[in-house]
Amino acid sequence: MRRIKAGITPVRASGLDAHQVVAAITERAKDLTARQAALFQDDVRPKLAAHNIEILAWEDLTAEQAERLTRYFRHQIFPVLTPLAVDPSHPFPYISGLSLNLAVLLRNPRSGKEHFARLKVPPSLPRYITVPGRELSTRNKAAGTALIPIELVIARHLDHLFPGMDILEHHLFRVTRNENLEVEEDDAENLLKAMEKELERRRFGAGVRLEVEDTITPFVRRYLVRALGLHDDDVFELPAPLDLTSLNQLHDLDLPELKYPRFVPVTPAGLAPQESSSAGDIFAAIREHDVLLHHPYDSFSTSVQEFVSQAAADPKVLAIKQTLYRTSGDSPIVDALIEAAEEGKQVVAIVEIKARFDEENNISWARKLERAGVHVVYGMVGLKTHCKLLLVVRQESDGLRRYCHVGTGNYHPKTARGYEDLGLLTCDRDVAQDMTTLFNLLSGYAPRARFRRLLVAPRTVRDGLVERIEREIANRRAGRPAWIRIKVNSIIDETCIDALYRASRAGVPVDIVVRGICGIRAGVPELSENIRVRSILGRYLEHSRVYAFCNDGDTDLFIGSADLMHRNLDRRVEELVRITDPAMVEQLEWLVTHAASDAVSSWHLEPDGAWVRHSHGPDGEKLEDIQTTLMARARSRVKGRH
Structure with missing residues (x-):
């Protein structure tokens, strides 16, 4: 509409000019709002009245x-x-x-x-x-x-x-x-x-x-x-x-x-050997082993939130560095950062004030952080800071140790109860060094930064993923095992989609679980017959990103903040971290494989671009709700490690 008012209406790559685009969007939007209104009037309202x-x-x-x-x-x-x-x-x-x-x-x-x-x-x-x-x-x-x-x-x-x-x-x-x-x-x-x-x-x-x-x-x-x-x-x-x-x-x-039956997230088993009213020593737990978090099944408050709170109160902690894309003004995390700064710790917050529709909130609590003595950095010129990173530097008897959290979701205690997300708590030296380098890049100048376990957009995420897709193609042609499994919010990047089409044509099985925008077609003869696309819509909003590659039997798997979209790969600072713990790799590989299987209730993308809901099997049996399964698994592992 802004282009039309300015008289700028050239025909774009779609073959449509601005007038045609607005007309098509308006027609579709009117159809959607009419369907929404009818759903309430004809379905929800009568059932409430009943x-x-x-x-x-x-x-x-x-x-x-x-x-x-x-x-x-x-x-x-x-x-x-x-x-x-x-x-x-x-x-x-x-x-x-x-x-x-x-x-x-x-x-x-x-x-x-x-x-x-x-x-x-x-x-x-x-x-x-x-x-x-x-x-x-x-x-x-x-x-x-x-x-x-x-x-x-x-x-x-x-x-x-x-x-x-x-x-x-x-x-x-x-x-x-x-x-x-x-x-x-x-x-x-x-x-x-x-x-x-x-x-x-x-x-x-x-x-x-x-x-x-x-x-x-x-x-x-x-x-x-x-x-x-x-x-x-x-x-x-x-x-x-x-x-x-x-x-x-x-x-x-x-x-x-x-409503849905009440579900209380559990303390991740990797952080608490048994349920207790008092929080355990998170630093000791992370020193012992990496911890994989899966929200909202694992509690955000007793893991990430507790990690920040303990870091703020611990006299051995010298510095805390954190990216904040969206959070709430009354967030315990913001309060913990303020407490840490007031205790004399060096606290750096990379605040993205260009987070759409959260700009005003972000400016408000960024000012609050500044007044408390937090070093607030407002991202990088031309790029949004969308990566989800937390780094704690702690003085220990054998020297400085860095504790890290890398996540797929925002540091937002409220949305963490309704968004499905993953996180990694680790003190691995390679991850710690990568995160130190990335924070230096975000707050200063580090144009030649190199990373060990991280892929970082806009420089290496697209190239790193395409390189791994090409490796699967080569392995398949050489007769070695090959497959690709991806879980994202949206997939629209042409370079990545074309690489996946090449993989399909080479005979590589590709499973994709996508919750939002999907620009790939599945099951098209001679193009994508080896690609399966599923979408899971349920009680929780599927928000995590997982990229898994067979790698000749030695699974190469990443989690992180990046979707396969231009804005994520070209106009944002994003990160993907490689998971190396075999048990975690197995768990995450199962998550994507099972979500894409025919045993789980989901929407299937057809070759013509239509989505078809599959909630019952061929014999009329009800298919598994994977979110219900994950809630049950969380309850069952309250005791014992992941």
Whole structure:
């Protein structure tokens, strides 16, 4: 859309110009939002109602419920509302991105003139209000509960906001704005200040989409399109309620029987010989052996979080270096880094302030770290720092020792409970030296840096992976064992895809487990008949990356932060670490092999590009849910080592 406004609409490699791309995206997006709305209206809502969890309209209320909600409106909602009229002295107000608003059409009964007003639904108030008398009772949860959207309560009482006016119509709407940030890093004298300035501008990005209720009248629809500077094609008409992210409020209800069974992550066996209320000495455990972490089955708080906390409190620790791409402002990890700096330790945080849509949060807690004396480095010019690294330098009786954590996920305690990720805790000298070199590269200048066990983008990840694919091809042609197994979020890089096609044509079996964008085709004759592609969508978001190669029977296996995308391989600092412990290699190889097998419930990519769900076997038996299996395995290995 930005290109169209600037008049830059050349035909791209796809054969489409910008107008055609926007039209195709809009058509697909409208199809997806319609499917999403239908899923809620026709499937989720009736099933909730069957369990006495109802979302009511005002007309569904009893007289007593309506009266009590009117009192609630007067005391809890009315004082927060600000109606904004639109007339010659009041221009059309700025509508913030993704905010919920009521478009209200009014008439002055004296003059007969019609007026327009906008009313913002306060984001500080709950979207759904519990209907009086239908609260979720702790004694009798089977009685259920009933809720009503706040916009319906506001709409019913518009006469309180516009006394003396006739209310003709009211319709809910929201606007999506362009919130991409444009920072010329080469010209920015201070990246942090440039980002802060750009964040101010983001709020006023151009509108790109208007969502309205499907009951809207043509007149109000046209008025909003014109006032917001949009086109008719930019309007998405959907059934109420708009903004289904608000349904998180329903998920927060205390109804365990309607949710996944509770799972409590376990302390990794490699860190605790037996379950204990007090944490063991993590440094001693890592000295004894490397530890492989698999979140959320292994607890993030008793492993990574505890590692940082112990490092911050340990007087023998001299320095802590960590990359932070996304985390929460109230994160115990940020608190531990602050504590370490205040204790006089050297603390370096490589903070990526360009992490999309987390820019404001990252700047906020980066400032907090700086005030505590942490050396904060804001990444590298032209590259995002996406690698997940933590290095602790400790003075021990036999000299300095470096303890490392290399992960596939962010240092974010909240997402670690819902994202599937891997991590390695080690004090191996090669990994420690590689990480020291990489941190020096990130905070200083090290253009000739060389690495032993790490592949580092943008220099060596793509070349390193393609080299290993070519090795499998050579082994296959020489009659030696060969296979490739990959687990990623997304695969779109042409160089890597072409190499995998060459491997398939050479007869190398290739298994790929991909959760997101997939630009490879599977099972196409004479191109990819030896490639199997699976996708697992379940309770947890599959987020880890694993790259495994047969290597003539001596498996060569990496985990890390990099997906097979241009942005990861060319425009980010990413890392993959080679796993050398035979037991860990066996465990990770099993993970990818089993996830891609026909025994596991998953989506299969067909040769025509369609995804087909396979949840039952040929005899109608239910296929294995691999995440349930991994939860059971985690519980069973609470005692004993990995």
